[in-house]
Amino acid sequence: MNAPRRLRLSRSRRGSRGFSLLELLVAFAIMAISLGVLYRAMGSSVRNVGDLDLRQQATSVAESALDRVSGVPPAGLALSGGVGGMDWSIQTRPFEAGSSDPAAPKLHEVQVVVSWSERGEPKQLVLQTLRPERGPRQPGG
Incomplete structure (x- = not known):
């Protein structure tokens, strides 16, 4: 009767030795998928921060160009220029x-239009406002 008990003990010891190869492969696959998702999310966040920075720069360029126009002559205006890799135009x-x-x-x-390239793709920011028409300058004034 002692022999069957030993057999049971030896079976339970053999089952608790460690992980099987299949279990390790499944664990590595889950870890690889999780890391891939995490890296993709982090890369997307970094890319979005860069895009936001470019959009803020474009807004600053547009506002600076708009500050040049306090009044519009009766014939209208058409100006353009560029700064920091961004082109702007005023119509x-x-x-x-x-x-x-x-x-x-x-x-x-x-209307102020700022154009730039972002990862090879053209982008634009458009600002519109109203300005008063300035009359002809008075002599001596």
Whole structure:
């Protein structure tokens, strides 16, 4: 009767020795998939931060270009330039306010377009606002 007990003990010892090759392969596969997902998420976050930085730079360029236009001459404006790898342009056109009041200032719609390339793909930022028409300068003024 003692012999069967020994057999049982030896079987339980053999089963608790370690992991099988299949279990190790499954564990490595799960770890590899998890790391791949984690690296992809981190890479995407870093890329998004870079994209956001470029968009902030484009906004600064557009606002700086817009600050050049305090009033629009009656003939309108067409300006362009570039800074830091970004091209900007300003176009104006008369704005119809629908007011028949002759004392109301004439307005022009001002559009600033900033263009740049992001990872080989063209991008644009457009800002629009209204500016008053400036009259001809008075002599001595």
